[in-house]
Amino acid sequence: MGQTDSYAGAACSAPMVTIQLPVYNERYVVERLVDAVCRMEYPRERLEIQVLDDSTDDTVEIVRAKVALLKQEGFLIEQIRRVDRRGFKAGPWRQG
Numbered sequence: 001m002g003q004t005d006s007y008a009g010a011a012c013s014a015p016m017v018t019i020q021l022p023v024y025n026e027r028y029v030v031e032r033l034v035d036a037v038c039r040m041e042y043p044r045e046r047l048e049i050q051v052l053d054d055s056t057d058d059t060v061e062i063v064r065a066k067v068a069l070l071k072q073e074g075f076l077i078e079q080i081r082r083v084d085r086r087g088f089k090a091g092p093w094r095q096g
Helices: 030-038 059-072 090-095
Strands: 017-023 047-053 076-081
Touching: 017 030, 030 047, 030 059, 047 059, 059 076
Parallel strands: 017 047, 047 076
Antiparallel strands: none
């Protein structure tokens, strides 16, 4: 992933930011979505990414693999799954 060094000196002063990505059966776009967030010009150690995954298809495995890879690259990223899908798209934000 290509984060630039433009924030390198400001890393310790940049606020911690959490980006939540609610997804549901997005197998065709989820990797591009996550990649786009990882390319943001922001200090990696100050950026937390939560993939709020309510999927019932193979998106679950796609996200799992992508998250594992990005963790190895040093991103603060996690896949959050709900047991109960109540609340539909708004539900994951509450849990995240």
